[in-house]
Amino acid sequence: xxxxxxxxxxxxQMASFDGLFYAPPILSLMRExxxxxxxxxxxxNGRPAEHEAAARLLEDLSNRTGARILLLPxxxxxxxxxxGPADFEALYRRFGFDGAAGRDPASLSRAVVLRxxxxxxxxxxxxxxxxxxxxxxxxxxxxxxLKTAPFPVIACAHHPPMAYDAFPxxxxxxxxxxxxxLARYRVRYCFAGHRHxxxxxxxxxxxxxxxxxxxxxxxxxxxxxxxxxEPVPLLRPGHPRLAAAKEExxxxxxxxxxxxxxxxxxxDPRAEGWFExxxxxxxxxxxxxxxxxARDPARTVWQGLGQDSIAVRWILEVTAR
Ligand SMILES: [Fe+2]
Numbered sequence: 001x002x003x004x005x006x007x008x009x010x011x012x013q014m015a016s017f018d019g020l021f022y023a024p025p026i027l028s029l030m031r032e033x034x035x036x037x038x039x040x041x042x043x044x045n046g047r048p049a050e051h052e053a054a055a056r057l058l059e060d061l062s063n064r065t066g067a068r069i070l071l072l073p074x075x076x077x078x079x080x081x082x083x084g085p086a087d088f089e090a091l092y093r094r095f096g097f098d099g100a101a102g103r104d105p106a107s108l109s110r111a112v113v114l115r116x117x118x119x120x121x122x123x124x125x126x127x128x129x130x131x132x133x134x135x136x137x138x139x140x141x142x143x144x145x146l147k148t149a150p151f152p153v154i155a156c157a158h159h160p161p162m163a164y165d166a167f168p169x170x171x172x173x174x175x176x177x178x179x180x181x182l183a184r185y186r187v188r189y190c191f192a193g194h195r196h197x198x199x200x201x202x203x204x205x206x207x208x209x210x211x212x213x214x215x216x217x218x219x220x221x222x223x224x225x226x227x228x229x230e231p232v233p234l235l236r237p238g239h240p241r242l243a244a245a246k247e248e249x250x251x252x253x254x255x256x257x258x259x260x261x262x263x264x265x266x267x268d269p270r271a272e273g274w275f276e277x278x279x280x281x282x283x284x285x286x287x288x289x290x291x292x293x294a295r296d297p298a299r300t301v302w303q304g305l306g307q308d309s310i311a312v313r314w315i316l317e318v319t320a321r
Pocket of ligand 1: 041074075076158193194195
């Protein structure tokens with residue numbers, strides 16, 4: 001099973017999907033693997049027209065590669081109004097609702113048995129809100145599935161249920177209970193998206209894999225087969241788009257840092273540079289640089305002003321290790 005997250009596609013990108021640099025390797029991996037699981041935020045804005053284009057795209061990808069596709073909702077897919085959970089189920093019926101082995105009446109959560117494994121697809125979304133939640137009803141339903149499901153069970157959710165740093169603003173309510181439940185039933189892996197980064201954290205044999213975006217460095221999909229999970233690079237080392245993806249991330253980091261400083265009325269090129277480097281280091285691009293960034297006096301500028309921003313809290317936390 002191939003696993004990916006957070007494609008955040010606009011209508012234009014869906015219309016010319018094959019032109020995206022990561023599309024050809026994804027298509028060939030889908031042909032090889034025969035199954036793809038998408039962990040939500042397939043669309044960027046969750047508008048009905050975007051969803052219709054997304055459903056057409058998935059249909060087309062599945063027909064061309066022969067791969068089965070399973071889809072979870074993400075917070076971007078379920079806006080406050082205009083496209084609700086019932087619309088999601090009706091439109092994406094083919095992608096993990098039809099033929100599901102179990103269905104939670106309280107959410108879009110489902111259990112799908114595929115090639116001897118049970119995929120516990122957990123809907124952690126609250127329409128219109130970035131933060132997720134897992135209700136008591138859904139936990140009870142998941143426990144009933146876990147009691148009888150053919151093993152192995154692989155859990156999947158848009159929001160990572162387990163806290164792994166001091167950056168938990170979108171941690172779903174009920175997330176820790178869910179992680180504890182999965183661990184209690186010896187589920188080995190829970191795959192999640194939302195954070196746009198690749199991280200594997202382990203707690204007592206339970207592993208949470210946060211899956212990054214395919215178009216952002218290091219441009220990987222994950223593979224879960226035979227109880228082993230591993231990242232699969234979409235581009236070979238030295239591929240020009242790999243360098244370009246790194247540059248795009250760098251440009252994004254720079255623009256983000258500059259925008260926060262501007263908003264707070266600070267004009268400090270050293271602080272701008274520090275944010276860019278720290279963001280890239282936090283994404284895993286320069287892990288060795290973290291200690292130097294922790295000592296850099298420019299960090300204190302961010303400590304003094306950025307606590308209201310999620311991104312700033314995150315890089316301050318990462319550079320404090
Ligand atoms: Fe998300």
